[in-house]
Amino acid sequence: MEKRAQESLLSPETVENIHHCNKCGLCMAACPVYKELLVEWASPRGKVQISRHLLEGDLEISPRIKEILSKCLLCGSCLAACPSGVQGDRLFSGFRWQVTRRYGVEWRKRLLFQVLAHPWLASGSARLGGWARSLLGEKLQGGIKAGNLALGRIPPFNSKPFSSVAPEVANPQGRTRARVLYFHGCATNYLFGRVGEAVLSVLPRMGVQVITPRNQGCCGVPIFLSGAREESLESIAHVVKTFGSQEVDAVVVDCATCGSAFVREYPHMLRELKTLGKDVSQELIQAAELLALKTRDVTAFVGDHMSWLPDLPAQGPLLRVTYHDPCHLLKAQGVGILPRKVLASLPNVEFVEMQGADACCGGGGSFQVEHPDISASITQKKIQSIQATRAMAVATGCPGCRITIGAHLDPGLEIQVLHPIELLDLALRPAAEPGALTPGGYIS
Amino acid sequence: MLKEETTRELKGIVGEQAYLDSPEDLVNYSYDAYIPEALPEAVLLPRSTEQVAAIMKIAHREAIPVTPRGAGTNIVGGTVPIKGGIVLCFTRMNRILEIQPEDRYAVVEPGVVNAELQAAVGRHGLFYPPDPASLNVSTIGGNVAENAGGPRGVKYGVTRDYLLGLTVVLADGRVIHTGGRTSKNVTGYDLTGLFCGSEGTLGVITEITLRLICKPEAQRSIQAIFPELEGAGQAVSRIMAAGILPVALELMDSTVIRLIEESHRVGLPVEAEGLLLIQVDGSEENVLGEAQKVARFCRENGAAEVRVSQDSKDEKLLWFARRSAFGVMARARPNCIVEDVTVPVSKLPTMVRNIVALAKERRVTVGVLAHAGDGNMHPLILFDRRDPEEWSRVEAFTHDLVQKAVELGGTLSGEHGIGMAKEGFLPMVMSQETREVIRQIKASLDPRGILNPGKFV
Numbered sequence: 001m002e003k004r005a006q007e008s009l010l011s012p013e014t015v016e017n018i019h020h021c022n023k024c025g026l027c028m029a030a031c032p033v034y035k036e037l038l039v040e041w042a043s044p045r046g047k048v049q050i051s052r053h054l055l056e057g058d059l060e061i062s063p064r065i066k067e068i069l070s071k072c073l074l075c076g077s078c079l080a081a082c083p084s085g086v087q088g089d090r091l092f093s094g095f096r097w098q099v100t101r102r103y104g105v106e107w108r109k110r111l112l113f114q115v116l117a118h119p120w121l122a123s124g125s126a127r128l129g130g131w132a133r134s135l136l137g138e139k140l141q142g143g144i145k146a147g148n149l150a151l152g153r154i155p156p157f158n159s160k161p162f163s164s165v166a167p168e169v170a171n172p173q174g175r176t177r178a179r180v181l182y183f184h185g186c187a188t189n190y191l192f193g194r195v196g197e198a199v200l201s202v203l204p205r206m207g208v209q210v211i212t213p214r215n216q217g218c219c220g221v222p223i224f225l226s227g228a229r230e231e232s233l234e235s236i237a238h239v240v241k242t243f244g245s246q247e248v249d250a251v252v253v254d255c256a257t258c259g260s261a262f263v264r265e266y267p268h269m270l271r272e273l274k275t276l277g278k279d280v281s282q283e284l285i286q287a288a289e290l291l292a293l294k295t296r297d298v299t300a301f302v303g304d305h306m307s308w309l310p311d312l313p314a315q316g317p318l319l320r321v322t323y324h325d326p327c328h329l330l331k332a333q334g335v336g337i338l339p340r341k342v343l344a345s346l347p348n349v350e351f352v353e354m355q356g357a358d359a360c361c362g363g364g365g366s367f368q369v370e371h372p373d374i375s376a377s378i379t380q381k382k383i384q385s386i387q388a389t390r391a392m393a394v395a396t397g398c399p400g401c402r403i404t405i406g407a408h409l410d411p412g413l414e415i416q417v418l419h420p421i422e423l424l425d426l427a428l429r430p431a432a433e434p435g436a437l438t439p440g441g442y443i444s
Numbered sequence: 445m446l447k448e449e450t451t452r453e454l455k456g457i458v459g460e461q462a463y464l465d466s467p468e469d470l471v472n473y474s475y476d477a478y479i480p481e482a483l484p485e486a487v488l489l490p491r492s493t494e495q496v497a498a499i500m501k502i503a504h505r506e507a508i509p510v511t512p513r514g515a516g517t518n519i520v521g522g523t524v525p526i527k528g529g530i531v532l533c534f535t536r537m538n539r540i541l542e543i544q545p546e547d548r549y550a551v552v553e554p555g556v557v558n559a560e561l562q563a564a565v566g567r568h569g570l571f572y573p574p575d576p577a578s579l580n581v582s583t584i585g586g587n588v589a590e591n592a593g594g595p596r597g598v599k600y601g602v603t604r605d606y607l608l609g610l611t612v613v614l615a616d617g618r619v620i621h622t623g624g625r626t627s628k629n630v631t632g633y634d635l636t637g638l639f640c641g642s643e644g645t646l647g648v649i650t651e652i653t654l655r656l657i658c659k660p661e662a663q664r665s666i667q668a669i670f671p672e673l674e675g676a677g678q679a680v681s682r683i684m685a686a687g688i689l690p691v692a693l694e695l696m697d698s699t700v701i702r703l704i705e706e707s708h709r710v711g712l713p714v715e716a717e718g719l720l721l722i723q724v725d726g727s728e729e730n731v732l733g734e735a736q737k738v739a740r741f742c743r744e745n746g747a748a749e750v751r752v753s754q755d756s757k758d759e760k761l762l763w764f765a766r767r768s769a770f771g772v773m774a775r776a777r778p779n780c781i782v783e784d785v786t787v788p789v790s791k792l793p794t795m796v797r798n799i800v801a802l803a804k805e806r807r808v809t810v811g812v813l814a815h816a817g818d819g820n821m822h823p824l825i826l827f828d829r830r831d832p833e834e835w836s837r838v839e840a841f842t843h844d845l846v847q848k849a850v851e852l853g854g855t856l857s858g859e860h861g862i863g864m865a866k867e868g869f870l871p872m873v874m875s876q877e878t879r880e881v882i883r884q885i886k887a888s889l890d891p892r893g894i895l896n897p898g899k900f901v
Contacts, residue, residue, distance in 0.1 A: 025477060
């Protein structure tokens with residue numbers, strides 16, 4: 001009985017992964033968490049084997065299983081390293097779902113998910129500010145740490161959500177070369193409004209018409225990956241309906257995680273939920289497949305169409321910049337060369353590679369809050385690599401990495417973490433214009 | 445089950461954090477990269493020789509089986525605790541204790557990962573050559589216990605060739621030191637050699653002194669594609685006869701070539717019977733001369749297409765196909781076993797033909813990779829372990845494979861070891877008398893038979 005009950009929560013396609021694991025262990029070399037803990041249960045191989053035993057019924061969902069499954073950054077490094085193509089993350093997220101059904105979601109996460117899942121809940125800045133204060137309370141002022149993060153070093157919220165100030169259509173000045181839909185994600189909406197401004201500044205200068213739908217909502221991935229699948233379906237359906245459109249040339253995304261959800265996760269998630277008897281229409285799955293094809297990370301989109309860029313004025317002193325590969329961009333979407341190409345083309349940027357640019361920063365969404373020690377020591381390696389380059393800015397196209405890295409850099413060094421599109425935007429502005437970048441920081 | 449008192453004692457030695465016995469942990473130490481699995485009763489993660497000695501004293505007193513292991517990447521079941529008891533896992537005993545550029549040696553704990561050692565000595569301009577395919581994960585302790593090899597074996601030999609000395613905890617908890625820190629050392633029996641490749645059955649290795657060499661100045665690789673397998677074999681013989689000692693000399697057969705091409709489109713001719721990838725190293729000028737010679741030998745023996753790497757980017761490109769071979773094969777079916785029979789170099793083409801014929805006869809999908817320079821064959825057998833009928837054909841194929849290798853004057857394992865996978869084949873290559881000597885050595889070092897019991901001895 002137990003066995004059948006567990007099997008029915010994973011689609012046959014997902015279960016098949018278990019039988020393709022040869023236990024060779026090559027995934028362990030790629031796993032940031034294993035390399036910290038050096039015990040088998042921390043490794044992808046260990047978790048795949050535990051999944052097999054859960055399925056075969058000689059292990060059961062337990063608090064220990066919950067803990068083991070939570071010690072995974074879901075960075076996808078193991079997928080990229082697996083010779084047999086085992087997609088462990090799909091197994092782990094499936095079992096996280098079961099853990100959630102058994103033990104529920106922690107209240108803080110549940111509250112966050114509810115806000116994320118309902119755009120109207122988070123639509124007003126007053127409401128959002130109120131939410132943030134009630135959730136984090138006086139800790140915000142107190143320099144208290146939330147897991148691996150010092151709360152005082154998380155960037156302040158946008159004074160207004162980006163979606164409430166962004167024009168719904170941004171038109172190019174000259175001829176229109178392409179039309180895109182822009183998904184800006186929660187991070188740009190609430191924290192990094194400047195990234196959104198940069199996207200709406202750069203793309204029109206390239207001759208791209210940008211349509212930014214209002215009330216986009218959350219991509220649903222943070223909710224889904226934590227195991228709260230039913231809650232995530234609402235978000236996913238909303239996004240797919242809004243963005244799965246034949247009418248545009250591309251859907252550009254400024255967040256690596258949201259992008260990886262569109263490209264790699266949505267069709268799979270929806271098919272899996274349908275197989276498991278959830279109310280998912282074939283129409284929705286087709287729209288998700290269309291969205292997967294249309295989606296392009298914004299930096300990759302620029303890299304695809306470098307010839308559309310206006311001439312970049314060579315100006316000001318050189319800024320030394322290094323690049324961090326977000327796992328959800330490199331490992332999930334295969335985007336690594338194009339952001340470097342874009343950065344290296346900027347006349348005011350001296351591009352320098354760091355050691356282990358593709359190594360995970362250790363953030364992993366809520367991972368750093370749940371497992372601060374493991375997270376911090378993975379983050380420290382990344383920080384050392386960055387600081388060793390003597391770069392004044394780190395470019396990275398993931399708000400999660402940005403928060404994690406930004407919170408751990410030595411404040412005395414004044415290194416900035418920016419989205420590549422912000423650097424491009426700054427390079428496109430004349431030196432005197434507010435917002436231009438200098439080695440000391442923004443001129444504003 | 446371990447006695448409560450014993451559990452308390454063991455926890456006292458390693459600490460609560462390094463004593464694992466939840467059902468989840470036991471499952472996690474029940475396997476390596478081979479098929480059978482068995483649960484231990486406890487997993488201990490020691491940090492020092494003293495801890496290991498204290499653990500062994502208790503295990504000896506209580507006659508508890510002890511299976512030492514590193515990352516658990518061996519593919520013969522060598523670290524599966526088939527008699528239960530304790531798994532002694534060394535992944536956290538992983539310090540590099542010393543690197544001596546002047547005397548060219550390094551002292552390491554057993555849990556140091558091979559690739560990390562290579563990187564560390566590389567920063568001193570030094571080189572540790574053994575390069576098993578698992579090198580990014582596998583530990584030096586495991587490499588020593590299995591006497592691991594790798595593609596560079598042709599020129600640089602195997603793990604044994606880089607061992608100067610060991611610290612070993614014996615079954616009863618006594619600690620001995622073998623060898624020393626000098627490359628010449630004939631003081632008494634070669635105990636270092638005895639423990640190397642003993643697969644954890646004679647003692648527990650807790651410290652390793654390794655010989656290092658200087659990093660070669662330059663490398664070049666040659667890729668040669670042969671319409672007929674015999675040509676590849678003759679080219680190998682010609683290269684070896686000319687006194688050239690390549691670093692690596694890798695062969696892949698038509699099945700592997702076809703599968704690589706189908707998934708990666710790197711431009712390999714799918715009708716070719718064999719592909720040789722040869723690497724030479726040394727000083728800049730010698731390397732170029734040797735590479736050109738190797739290329740000529742390949743052409744003279746029928747290679748249809750020969751490419752010589754011009755820079756490190758080329759080098760990577762040429763090795764891409766070889767490096768992706770395992771993954772391409774592994775993806776084709778749920779399970780993949782890598783066999784390890786080894787034949788005299790001149791018998792290589794015959795053995796490849798034998799393998800292809802046997803695979804056909806037993807209806808098993810097999811692709812052949814080989815370290816051609818030392819006759820070490822790696823037939824990759826693809827199957828689905830959920831199908832017992834198919835598994836029985838795989839077993840029959842493996843039996844015939846070993847038989848053929850032995851008939852050609854070869855042996856059943858070149859670098860993977862015996863473990864559980866090949867114990868049954870030992871009589872084919874080893875006389876009763878020889879096995880008796882092995883048992884006597886085992887009995888004198890481990891009278892209660894607690895070290896990795898149930899394995900090949």
